[in-house]
Amino acid sequence: xxxxxxxxxxxxxxxxxxxxxxxxxxxxxxxxxxxxxxxxxxxxxxxxxxxxxxxxxxxxxxxxxxxxxxxxxxxxxxxxxxxxxxxxxxxxxxxxxxxxxxxxxxxxxxxxxxxxxxxxxxxxxxxxxxxxxxxxxxxxxxxxxxxxxxxxxxxxxxxxxxxxxxxxxxxxxxxxxxxxxxxxxxxxxxxxxxxxxxxxxx
Amino acid sequence: xxxxxxxxxxxxxxxxxxxxxxxxxxxxxxxxxxxxxxxxxxxxxxxxxxxxxxxxxxxxxxxxxxxxxxxxxxxxxxxxxxxxxxxxxxxxxxxxxxxxxxxxxxxxxxxxxxxxxxxxxxxxxxxxxxxxxxxxxxxxxxxxxxxxxxxxxxxxxxxxxxxxxxxxxxxxxxxxxxxxxxxxxxxxxxxxxxxxxxxxxx
DNA sequence: GGTACAATACCGACCAGTTGGTATGCAGCA
DNA sequence: TGCTGCATACCAACTGGTCGGTATTGTACC
Numbered sequence: 207x208x209x210x211x212x213x214x215x216x217x218x219x220x221x222x223x224x225x226x227x228x229x230x231x232x233x234x235x236x237x238x239x240x241x242x243x244x245x246x247x248x249x250x251x252x253x254x255x256x257x258x259x260x261x262x263x264x265x266x267x268x269x270x271x272x273x274x275x276x277x278x279x280x281x282x283x284x285x286x287x288x289x290x291x292x293x294x295x296x297x298x299x300x301x302x303x304x305x306x307x308x309x310x311x312x313x314x315x316x317x318x319x320x321x322x323x324x325x326x327x328x329x330x331x332x333x334x335x336x337x338x339x340x341x342x343x344x345x346x347x348x349x350x351x352x353x354x355x356x357x358x359x360x361x362x363x364x365x366x367x368x369x370x371x372x373x374x375x376x377x378x379x380x381x382x383x384x385x386x387x388x389x390x391x392x393x394x395x396x397x398x399x400x401x402x403x404x405x406x407x408x
Numbered sequence: 409x410x411x412x413x414x415x416x417x418x419x420x421x422x423x424x425x426x427x428x429x430x431x432x433x434x435x436x437x438x439x440x441x442x443x444x445x446x447x448x449x450x451x452x453x454x455x456x457x458x459x460x461x462x463x464x465x466x467x468x469x470x471x472x473x474x475x476x477x478x479x480x481x482x483x484x485x486x487x488x489x490x491x492x493x494x495x496x497x498x499x500x501x502x503x504x505x506x507x508x509x510x511x512x513x514x515x516x517x518x519x520x521x522x523x524x525x526x527x528x529x530x531x532x533x534x535x536x537x538x539x540x541x542x543x544x545x546x547x548x549x550x551x552x553x554x555x556x557x558x559x560x561x562x563x564x565x566x567x568x569x570x571x572x573x574x575x576x577x578x579x580x581x582x583x584x585x586x587x588x589x590x591x592x593x594x595x596x597x598x599x600x601x602x603x604x605x606x607x608x609x610x
Numbered sequence: 611g612g613t614a615c616a617a618t619a620c621c622g623a624c625c626a627g628t629t630g631g632t633a634t635g636c637a638g639c640a
Numbered sequence: 641t642g643c644t645g646c647a648t649a650c651c652a653a654c655t656g657g658t659c660g661g662t663a664t665t666g667t668a669c670c
Contacts, residue, residue, distance in 0.1 A: 223645090239528070241443030245630060256631085257647050266630065321583075322524055326441065363603045367596070371603055374580035375573050381523075382572055394569070401565045401573055401607045408606035425619090447656060458657085459621045468656065611670100618665075628655075635648080640641100 224262050224272075227252045231269045236315035240270060240323045270323060271331055277316045278338055281309065285342060295353030296403055299372075302346060303402060304395035306376045311383055311391035318380035343369055350406065362408040372402045426464050426474075429454045433471045438517035442472060442525045472525060473533055479518045480540055483511065487544060497555030501574075501608070502601040504548060508578045509597035513585055520582035545571055552608065564610045574604050 220228070230252035234243040245266055249256050263269055288301045310317045327335060347369045353359040363371075375398060383394070422430070432454035436445040447468055451458050465471055490503045512519045529537060549571045555561040565573075577600060585596070 239443065239525075241441065242528075244628085246628095255647055258645080260631070261644095261646060323441075326444070360606075362606055363599055367591075367599045368603065370584055371577050371600060374577045374584070377583070378576035378580045381579070382576070389569075397565055397569045398573060401570065404562075404564055404610035405603045405607035407610065446654085448654095457621055459659095460619080462657070463618090463620060613670085614668090616665105616667085619663085621660105621662075623659095625658080626655100629653085630651105631653105632651080633649090635646105637646090638644090640643085 221262070223254065223258060227254060227259055227262065228269060228272055232273055232315045232319060235270070235273070235319040235323065240319070240326060267326070267328070270319070270326060273316055273319055274324065274327070274331075274335065277313065277320055278335070281306070282338060282342065284309065285345060289345060289349075295349055295356075295358050296406075298349050299346075299353075299403060299406070300399040302349075303372060303376070303399040304392070306373075307379065307395035307398055308391045310376055310379050311385070311394070314380050314383060314385070317377075321377050321380060343373070346373070353406075359406045360408045363405060368402070368406060371405075372398075375402075423464070425456065425460060429456060429461055429464065430471060430474055434475055434517045434521060437472070437475070437521040437525065442521070442528060469528070469530070472521070472528060475518055475521055476526065476529070476533075476537065479515065479522055480537070483508070484540060484544065486511065487547060491547065491551075497551055497558075497560050498605055498608075500551050501548075501605060504551075505574060505578070505601040505604060506594070506597035508575075509581065509600055510593045512578055512581050513587070513593035513596070516582050516585060516587070519579075523579050523582060545575070548575070555608075561608045562610045565607060570604070570608060573607075574600075577604075 227248065231243070231248045234247055234251060237243075245256060245259065248269070249259050252259075263272075284305050285302065288298060288305060291298075291301070293301060324335065325332075347365050350359060350365040350368055354361050354365060379394075383391075389397075429450065433445070433450050436449055436453060439445075447458060447461065450471070451461050454461075465474075486507050487504065490500060490507060493500075493503070495503060526537065527534075549567050552561060552567040552570055556563050556567060581596075585593075591599075
């Protein structure tokens with residue numbers, strides 16, 4: 207069972223104990239970083255014992271991977287769902303961005319951990335992650351690309367750069383977004399989508 | 409001399425030994441992260457001894473701070489220089505972004521370490537950093553704000569959000585920028601500036 | 611110009627504390 | 641009686657940082 211989290215087998219079928227541990231881990235990782243967080247701190251925060259943790263997870267790294275995994279699967283599923291709606295290019299871009307901003311906002315800790323610690327994935331998992339990301343980027347880029355070719359969107363900025371910029375903004379969001387801030391996630395999503403679409407209309 | 413790096417006294421007056429150590433530290437921090445990098449690894453990479461390192465720096469943390477410090481001072485100085493040119497709003501925005509992209513690209517490792525590990529600053533240094541960042545944001549925001557009021561730029565996107573987006577993109581740059589990629593830093597800077605200005609023109 | 615003295619620059623073996631992970635035990639359910 | 645689900649005690653490896661000591665450079669005085 208090397209290289210695979212025991213719990214990762216059945217998707218979304220986390221036991222109560224697993225999600226309890228993961229919830230504590232995410233909070234601590236987001237607060238202090240992965241390396242600076244002790245396994246002992248995690249089990250204390252989750253009010254379980256080390257034995258319990260290592261009963262469900264093979265290694266500390268697996269906690270990280272579970273966090274990535276659940277976030278990415280959810281994002282990929284959302285993307286596919288949006289694409290399937292077959293909206294206009296502009297509406298698709300808007301839907302993708304609003305959705306991304308909203309899920310990122312509702313799962314800030316996970317998103318923050320993700321962007322800060324993703325380079326700690328081992329080779330295999332990193333490769334899997336890159337593949338997912340590539341697919342996400344490509345899908346997004348094609349939406350813009352086709353719209354540009356069809357004259358629906360402007361061509362001032364190349365599609366690939368636009369994707370990098372748009373997704374970069376979202377990835378950076380956990381750094382400055384505060385749930386108690388003046389703007390709701392929905393409003394932020396709208397503003398960011400407005401921004402990107404305004405740029406792409408030129 | 410608590411809380412202050414010995415070498416931070418005289419700005420930019422790093423001894424050869426200090427920059428040698430810092431150069432190795434930056435590379436390793438960028439590659440594996442701060443916590444995952446051992447002091448021993450740093451001194452090995454720099455081909456010095458632990459004694460030498462602790463002769464010039466009080467603690468491992470001070471290495472991080474020196475990296476931040478040199479990067480931030482340089483960025484703040486650049487900003488002031490650009491503002492002093494008293495260009496038009498659009499040209500100022502462009503100049504800031506192109507400059508930021510170029511310096512970030514030429515110092516990717518430092519920038520990457522910075523965005524990933526800044527939360528490890530202690531309270532004092534964090535406060536100082538926040539003050540600097542606030543000033544940077546405010547300055548940038550005012551440029552946009554005044555231009556919007558004067559009708560020189562559109563008002564579709566609020567100035568504060570625009571700043572967050574623009575700087576977010578730059579902060580995310582180290583994640584995907586590759587020196588051997590197809591686009592030069594200058595070209596990237598131009599494209600990003602085009603993007604932001606196109607959005608702001610709406 | 612040489613000698614005594616001192617400050618600076620650096621060395622590397624060592625330490626106390628911490629860390630991720632394990633081995634073993636035990637209760638309850640089938 | 642055995643198996644799952646956890647608890648407890650423990651360990652070997654590693655980490656940042658220290659400390660006594662040495663080499664090198666600078667300085668003041670004869």
